[in-house]
Amino acid sequence: MKRRTLLKAAAAAPFVPTNFAIAQPANARTLVFVPQANLTLLDPIFTTAQPTVHHGYAIYDLLFGVTSKLEPRPQMAEGFTLSDDGRTYMIKLRPGLKFHNGEPVRAQDCAPSLARWAARETLGLTMWQYVDSCTAQDDSTIKIVLKRPIPMFIEAIARGGASVAFMMPEHVAKTDPFKQITDTTGSGPYRFVSNEYVSGARVVYARFDGYVPRQEPAEWMVGGKVAHFERIEWKVIPDSATAAAALQNGEVDWYEQVQPDLVPLLKKSASVQLGYHNPTGYNGVLRFNHLHAPFNNVAVRRAVMMAVNPADYMASVTAGDESAYITCKSVFPCGSKYGREIPTDALQGNIAKARQMLEASGYKGEKTVVLSPTDLTTVGPFGDVTYDILKKIGMNVELVATDWGSVVQRRASRESVEKGGWSVIHTWRPSSIGYTPVEHSQIRGLGPNAWFGWYKDEEMEVLTRRFVEATEQAERDEMILQIQTRAFDQVPYVPIGTFQIRSAYRKSLVGMVEGTAPYFWNVRRA
Secondary structure: OEOOOOOOOOOOOOOOOOOOOOOOOOOOOEEEEEOOOOOOOOOOOOOOOHHHHHHHHHHOOEOEEEOOOOOEEEOOEEEEEEOOOOOEEEEEEOOOOEOOOOOEOOHHHHHHHHHHHHHHOHHHHHHHOOEEEEEEEEOOEEEEEEOOOOOOHHHHHHHOOOOOOEOOOHHHHOOOOOOOOOOOOOOOOEEEOHHHOEOOOEEEEEEOOOOOOOOOOOEOOEOOOOOOOOEEEEEOOOOHHHHHHHHHOOOOOEEEEEOHHHHHHHHOOOOEEEEEOOOOOEEEEEEEOOOOOOOOOHHHHHHHHHHOOHHHHHHHHOOOOHHHEEEOOOOOOOOOOOOOOOOOOOOOOOHHHHHHHHHHOOOOOOEEEEEEEOOOOOOHHHHHHHHHHHHHOOOEEEEEEEOHHHHHHHOOOOOOHHHOOOOEEEEEEEHHHOOOOOOOOOOOOEHHHOOOOOOEOHHHHHHHHHHHHOOOHHHHHHHHHHHHHHHHHHOOEEEEEEEOOEEEEEOOEEOOOOOOOOOOOOOEEO
């Protein structure tokens, strides 16, 4: 295992400004934020795209959330009771909850919200296999009856996964989970200002004065979410140097994801504070489309994994800073409870051996399309590395470099590459949503309901169920070993390391809550 300190700054690099129309200066009542990429979809259940999930945190709230220790805590819920047989949860809503349209939040809204989330989210799909019913006992009480006791049930709906169990009005929550919602009414500290939304340029949120924060201090997803700013304005600035210049000049307040080679420059600025986008780190993902050739052939997938050297990928998104990443032969986050290396011949970076494996696989020269975002600097470089690897081992490969919004839209296609589909995509997954096999969407074998790439593996699902149902830690540990062994044998995806992403904001901002996303509550001007 290659272990390094993840919390050190990147090595020095030059700053080269470019011409771009930057945001207008912020005023005392408005927070100006530069998101990692454009917000193209507004439904945080329909897609797992990070800008959409972050949009969700601004306008929605959760029944339960988790602290920095991943401990579940009530948020919209006042609390819950559990029957003696461990099967029936009665979740009580706290008083005073309102939607942005002035209507009260009821259990009739929350029950279908949970069900819609569970129909799309990998963790929710698993939990809902054990749900007998999820209904409103009365306006303020949700009743959930399980088929058998599942100790991690509340933790699961609190933590969520790539998407989060946001609560929506009943008529919205009953939207087909495979269709996008058209109504963005939430009950969170901010409301979406739809008539000021310009995709590719601006997203606006206004403080919701009807929101009643909890009394506890804010920590990660939970606690007192106090909206100090009247408005939050997202300014989409694709060029990273321009965004950094705007931050230094005070024209924006918060730059969500700083390109690694700009970190040294911003560290020298007397007016800028550097933080961590997610203190738990991010796990790089090389994902195959399992529906079509050539990656419906496991032997081809194994050949690619043989050619991969994770350190090459990590260097590409950390400006070569070896202190900013970890590599290990584990599908779970390096250094986490289950992030243990297993014996495997994979991930050697051996091009010659990979070429031999590809020749023996039956590969017939099928075209391979690698999608790569040009405006997401913590993902885009992965595509360049993969393109180079695939060319070297003898594959017929095309690199399609486009904006992240287009990648998000195209990755939903289940067609072949000849009909506009894809073969390989890259992303990263926060460590906080990959600690167990249940929410680890890239190894789940759910077929049509799986994460993009639609990996199907009934044996993996059996092993995951055994993990969920295990009552002893020794049994869970054994399931983890079998799951890891299965993942490296069947190659649903290739793990390419864990790294840190830096965030930056004006020192005039105080009260920042670092966690799994950019949270817009509690932050204020000093």
